[in-house]
Amino acid sequence: MAVVFSKPKSLTDREFHYCPGCPHGIIHRLVAQAIDNLGIEGRTIGIAPVGCAVMAYDYFACDMVEAAHGRAPAVATGIKRALPDRIVFTYQGDGDLASIGMAETVHSAARGENITIIFVNNAIYGMTGGQMAPTSLPGQVTQTSPYGRDVATQGYPIRICELLSSLDGPHFIARVAVNNVKNVNQAAKTIEKAFRNQVEGKGFSLVEVVSACPTNWGMTPSKALAWVSERMIPYYPLGVFKDADEKEDRA
Amino acid sequence: MTVQILIAGFGGQGILFLGKLLAYKALIEGRELSWLPSYGPEMRGGTASCSVTISTEPVGSPIITNPDILIAMNLPSLDRYEGSVKPGGMIFTDSSLIERPVARTDVKAFAVPATRMAVEMGAPNLANMIILGNLMKQCPDLVPYENVGEALAKVVSAKHPEMAEVNLRAIKTGFGL
Amino acid sequence: MSEKVLMKGNEAIAEAAIRSGCRFYFGYPITPQTELAAYMARRMPKIGGVFLQAESEIAAINMVYGVAGTGKRVMTSSSSPGVSLKQEGISYLAGADLPAVIVNVQRGGPGLGGIQPSQSDYFQATKGGGHGDYHLIVLTPDSVQEMADLTGLAFDLADRYRVPAMILADGTMGQMMEPVVLPPERDAAVADKPWAVTGTENKRPHNIINSLYLAPDVLEKTNDERYARYAEIQAKEARWESWMMDDAEYGIVAFGIAARVAKNAVTHLRQNGIKAGLIRPITVWPFPTSAVTGACARVRAMVSVELSMGQMIEDVRLAAEGRCPVTLCSRSGGMIPEPQQIIACVERLAKGGK
Secondary structure (H helix, E strand, C coil): CCCCCCCCCCCCCCCCCCCCCCHHHHHHHHHHHHHHHHCHHEEEEECCCCHHHHHHHEEEEEEEEEECCCCCCCHHHHHHHHHHCEEEEEEEEEEHHHCHHHHHHHHHHHCCCCCCCEECCCCCEEECCEEEECCCCCCEEEECCCCCCCCHHHCCCCCCHHHHHHCCCEEEEEEEECCCHHHHHHHHHHHHHHHHHHCCCCCCCCEEECCHHHHHCCCCHHHHHHHHHHHHHHCCCCCEEEHHHHHHHHC | CEEEEEEECCCCCCCCHHHHHHHHHHHHCCCCEEECCCCCCCCCCCCCEEEEEEECCCCCCCCCCCCCCEECCCHHHHHHHHHHCCCCCCCEECCCCCCCCCCCCCCCEEEEEEHHHHHHHCCCCCCCHHHHHHHHCCCCCCCCCCHHHHHHHHCCCCCCCCHHHHHHHHHHHCEEE | CCEEEEHHHHHHHHHHHCCCCEEEEEEEECCCCCHHHHHHHHHCCCCCCCCEEEECCHHHHHHHHHHHHHHCCCEEEEHHHHHHHHHHHHHHHCCCCCCCEEEEECCCCCCCCCCCCCCHHHHHHHHHCCCCCCCEEEEECCHHHHHHHHHHHHHHHHHHHHCCCCEEEEHHHHHCEEEEECCCCCCCCCCCCCCCCCCCCCCCCCEEECCCCCCCHHHHHHHHHHHHHHHHHHHHHHCEEEEEECCCCEEECCHHHHHHHHHHHHHHHHHHCEEEEEECCCCECCCCCCHHHHHHHHHCCEEEEEEECHHHHHHHHHHCCCCHHHHEEECCEEECHHHHHHHHHHHHHHHHCC
């Protein structure tokens, strides 16, 4: 009997706890697939955030560390400095990376730490039940912006890729989405590149994955994916924001 | 034997350096010692003080409340610490900068025109070493002249080894050699 | 090997850490411990180690958490306000059973406080400091020699028990220079750490460094297991110096710089015919309870000498179990008690006062 589809080796058999329709499962798979493809599962160490992906340490089959809220890039820095030949990645959400952990994010990027960051942006705090995130869109209704995010009092969303790509430190900054097959395939390639960069010693690589949260957005999964196309991607355009490889090619 | 030396002056007068030199001499001579700087937020100027205890026994508290010897490099330091010196103790002052004499009559006072002497020998920053030379002369048991070169080698910045020679000249001048 | 060198306490800690196999240091500048970071910055690159000035104390302690997870010896240092910032990370280290060494060269508080020596982080250091049920092993040096010696011990104890250890020093200890005999170099490869995250090499199930246990019964179990280790530490690792206590009628309990001042006071008191003695905790967690309890049965009164508004005195009172009165003699805010203050306090007690 031929196997036509299988789970990546880099995922454990543990059943995901994520909500039905949540793209975290897809993104986990893309990360695991990249690790498999590069053959680095035995020397990879992952860092889970605080947020919906907090229990990612049970899902990835490599060695895992659970970090305090927002501190994953600092923890990754410590591990990578201690074990430079290991592949170190963090998997973080928008509250973790772009709010409470902003300093760790910016400074690990500025230092050009040779790590890979997978940043899942679903514009909301999922685990705590749907509060406003630093990436929630203007007007977006959440538990803590019940009348819609009012930019006059609650400020504007933060575009992480645009922000970080202004730094000299990072090697690779890109934004992808997982709202349709085409985008998922592109995300797979981009995430693998972000890992390959580290294997090749190129330095800091961050991939922002525009995701969805049907449960806390109060939408069906398919409506949520439509909202990603109609609302999220226009605010968070997809593409490569910085790639030091290309700069070298041009030079 | 335990002798507590308090050195005080402006930041930049080499207060800590003088203390370090005393500390290294004591180390070389196999004595027990402690060296405790005052530390403040300012990097330049302000007041600086340094407490050096030299002893034949393990040093108790490194904090000096009543010194046996006070080296006052400026007037505020003399004003502040003169009263704290133990009866029978010694006060060394840089009399180029401190116009008034030591008021206490129960201590031995040594007014050394250290800054003027330093200027005259072409090393205006080394009033601290002039005073040290004088201290060595007055207290040969506590701070013998021997080993001063070895101690200087430890304290002078590795970047400026030539400074050891200049410092030694200032010490000799203070000693009266 | 036994050559004495002259060093600041802060530098002695740094050099002793390196000689104990520590090759990773993460910190953030703050007075009065900055010499420690500066020393590491100079030395680490020369010996293949890592010095990193982190963006914050919070980041520094989490870098420590990362390295500790790989099983390597790692240190951070700060002073009181900075150590407050590290508390979150310290709680995680404790919750994930990671060995690491944290140095607190204390200054006066609360808030930004001052920069002069203090012991007012005693509660924070010994009673947890961060959230949750946990302790650190807390060592309190009273000389530059002990700054060096206790640093090596802190690494060993942290590894042995998988408990983070703290050197609780103060501005005086950090800034002062004394002759010190440095410990010999030891190999960086230390205890076997099968729990460490080093990459599975596809040869073992994945290791997880974690402090999250959503099932309360499981979390309780991890706490019970950790407290069993704490009990062992309390039974085996309490350290103290008993000085002139054999015939003492008045006991002083003091650590660090306060103990140095207290020794002077004891000497004076004995010259004045009052039999005083000193118990100097070298660990304040575990607190040398048995030593203090035993002494309290023999003395007329006990005095807790501290650079705080009175923190250790609570542990002294608990240990006294009502056997003798316990009095506080302290200064705070960066002030240091003078021997005369302690002498006066004991003389007052000897005359029947309180």
